[in-house]
Amino acid sequence: xxxxxxxxxxxxxxxxxxxxxxxxxxxxxxxxxxxxxxxxxxxxxxxxxxxxxxxxxxxxxxxxxxxxxxxxxxxxxxxxxxxxxxxxxxxxxxxxxxxxxxxxxxxxxxxxxxxxxxxxxxxxxxxxxxxxxxxxxxxxxxxxxxxxxxxxxxxxxxxxxxxxxxxxxxxxxxxxxxxxxxxxxxxxxxxxxxxxxxxxxxxxxxxxxxxxxxxxxxxxxxxxxxxxxxxxxxxxxxxxxxxxxxxxxxxxxxxxxxxxxxxxxxxxxxxxxxxxxxxxxxxxxxxxxxxxxxxxxxxxxxxxxxxxxxxxxxxxxxxxxxxxxxxxxxxxxxxxxxxxxxxxxxxxxxxxxxxxxxxxxxxxxxxxxxxxxxxxxxxxxxxxxxxxxxxxxxxxxxxxxxxxxxxxxxx
Numbered sequence: 001x002x003x004x005x006x007x008x009x010x011x012x013x014x015x016x017x018x019x020x021x022x023x024x025x026x027x028x029x030x031x032x033x034x035x036x037x038x039x040x041x042x043x044x045x046x047x048x049x050x051x052x053x054x055x056x057x058x059x060x061x062x063x064x065x066x067x068x069x070x071x072x073x074x075x076x077x078x079x080x081x082x083x084x085x086x087x088x089x090x091x092x093x094x095x096x097x098x099x100x101x102x103x104x105x106x107x108x109x110x111x112x113x114x115x116x117x118x119x120x121x122x123x124x125x126x127x128x129x130x131x132x133x134x135x136x137x138x139x140x141x142x143x144x145x146x147x148x149x150x151x152x153x154x155x156x157x158x159x160x161x162x163x164x165x166x167x168x169x170x171x172x173x174x175x176x177x178x179x180x181x182x183x184x185x186x187x188x189x190x191x192x193x194x195x196x197x198x199x200x201x202x203x204x205x206x207x208x209x210x211x212x213x214x215x216x217x218x219x220x221x222x223x224x225x226x227x228x229x230x231x232x233x234x235x236x237x238x239x240x241x242x243x244x245x246x247x248x249x250x251x252x253x254x255x256x257x258x259x260x261x262x263x264x265x266x267x268x269x270x271x272x273x274x275x276x277x278x279x280x281x282x283x284x285x286x287x288x289x290x291x292x293x294x295x296x297x298x299x300x301x302x303x304x305x306x307x308x309x310x311x312x313x314x315x316x317x318x319x320x321x322x323x324x325x326x327x328x329x330x331x332x333x334x335x336x337x338x339x340x341x342x343x344x345x346x347x348x349x350x351x352x353x354x355x356x357x358x359x360x361x362x363x364x365x366x367x368x369x370x371x372x373x374x375x376x377x378x379x380x381x382x383x384x385x386x387x388x389x390x391x392x393x394x395x396x397x398x399x400x401x402x403x404x405x406x407x408x409x410x411x
Contacts, residue, residue: 109165211283223317242273
């Protein structure tokens, strides 16, 4: 073509960006491989266009407000006087603007609204301290409990709003406070006077949430995957839980690789059959909104920590981690290291003696029954395990540490 010929007569270093692009396009138009890929791309594009786009039911605004009436005696066939969208008159006035959801959302977060910021900071306070300043998180009304520290609740709400509704700044303010950084140790006098620690004379102490118990065990064992985003993951659970009664069975396939070790927030949730390990630790089935979970202590929780494949794997991994990271040190140093990994503190002499006796007893038991020790080593899945008797002993120690009440308790 004449334009290409003219460009070629121009020195390469003097060509403009547009001229270089024209030469490249001319070259690609005559390249067989490029033409083949272009045709393949066009074929795929046509296939995509032929596919039916997925749709889902969503909310959308009507062209105009829908006429709404009071029904006479509740009968929809007998409309009475018309009514318009509004907010309760006992609260502050509605924001200026059309009477739609956006205006309502702006009204909810106005400075004149005394509720929204208080509810939010109260729930985050409860996440950190185990209970809210208003202990009934789900009820700020007349049937709820009054705040134990109303001035503190007001101050936190104002701080929250004045700092741009920043969750990070508010949480930093709380966790760096002297109140939060207190020791959770308590005296008999403190417990007798304030058993639930509503006066905050000591630091918070409560059992971790279901998801956090699993995350904590995986982190201690060095297995936890911190990769963010992506589809739900499927850790181990008993077979047959997803079988539909009278219908086609749903197959549950455990996620491969590190996906099975991702954080609990990514675990798949089937409302008719929630993840049993979480349910055992008081996670709700999500059939209804639950603002505040209960905290129970049942034998089933201990059985879960001992026998659930997630925690069995974590115990094996913790045993391997200690032996790998402290290979040539005395037994007591290895035991101290395992204790620090689980409890973030040093073991005292009595605690160390208990662990030492457990390790020695398990070594003796494994040597007395080498077949059982070999079977346990095979179960670990480690391609290069230590001696079966040492692995059996350290598995017992790791399992005991992961099952300690202090391990699953926030102190």
